[in-house]
Amino acid sequence: MSESPLFEVELYVFEGTSGSFRLTPHEFDVEIGGERYERCPLERSALALGAEAAKSALELTLPPDHALVRHLLQATLIGEATAVRLRIARRDAWGDAWWLSGTRWMGRVLGVEVADDAARIRCESAQVSLKRIGLRRLYSRACSHVLYSAACGATPISASAEVIRSEGRQVELASLPPEVAGMLAGGWLQTPAGARHMIVSESTAGVELLYPVGLAPQTPVDLVAGCDHSVSTCAARFDNLANYGGFPFIPSKNPFSTGVF
Structure with missing residues (x-):
């Protein structure tokens, strides 16, 4: 029973x-x-x-x-x-x-x-x-670390902004903070409730998100800079080249198809 x-x-x-x-x-x-x-x-x-x-x-x-x-x-x-x-x-x-x-x-x-x-x-x-093989990192030219993770070790770059209006994936801001201007692609927008929305691109008017979101006017948000996982961005934007997780000097010439010499 x-x-x-x-x-x-x-x-x-x-x-x-x-x-x-x-x-x-x-x-x-x-x-x-x-x-x-x-x-x-x-x-x-x-x-x-x-x-x-x-x-x-x-x-x-x-x-x-x-x-x-x-x-x-x-x-x-x-x-x-x-x-x-x-x-x-x-x-x-x-x-x-x-x-x-x-x-x-x-x-x-x-x-x-x-x-x-x-x-x-x-x-x-x-x-x-x-049961998986122990090594999981990819052997690639670009860095495979998750941005701002413990393996990455970069210091987050962020600034506050105010929403004027949002329509679908487009969020118009009162002004784009100079601290993060030109750096937001690949970063995220964080609401006062703690929800994070990935930023696809930015413009002088605001940002475009990965998914639609509804934000009321005058909502304060945090904008966090992103990364394209390249050597130049890691060094210039974050001064974090010591933790770079990519292999940028992989030989581009295949000796099996072009010969060694």
Whole structure:
């Protein structure tokens, strides 16, 4: 005979360098060992059964304005990894005390997709990650570091501005701060709520974003400079050539097709 859902609940733990979240998809908060798992309208994809359960991918769906979504979007921009654990808690039949009975799934966040009605978090199992070849960096001329990440080490260049109006992907600003003028392509616009929107290009009137956004007039925003991952930009804009992650001196002549001499 199956147990009542009230005696078994799922708990989600999201942990990264800059913060952690503890959520439960049920209609009540769960407190275990002094840690509170807050209720959240969160749904997950089905997990595989048997030996394949731990290897299966996990897709989570939750409201697009949830604090976890904003946190993961910011973590993605700086290259921060976020671990995910799906745990099970049970409650004693004779009391209200909850206790952890095990871990059903664990892995890491791969990415976040935000739509008008929902946000989807794609997660990868830890077993899949462990089976990959250790070296993941690309051997390329351009730098492969995520801008402003720990590997990059560059100091962010930013300035404040005020929105006059926004229409689709175009955001018109009262003035373009000289501190970041000519540097915004590849950077982002950050709202007072902490949401970040990638900047595709800039003009004297404002910036063009990757996705449409609605911003009210007189909204203060932060503009953060971007990078084209070239040697010249790394040196001139950020004075960060010591951490450059590309290989600009890869020989352009292929000895197998042109000969060594």
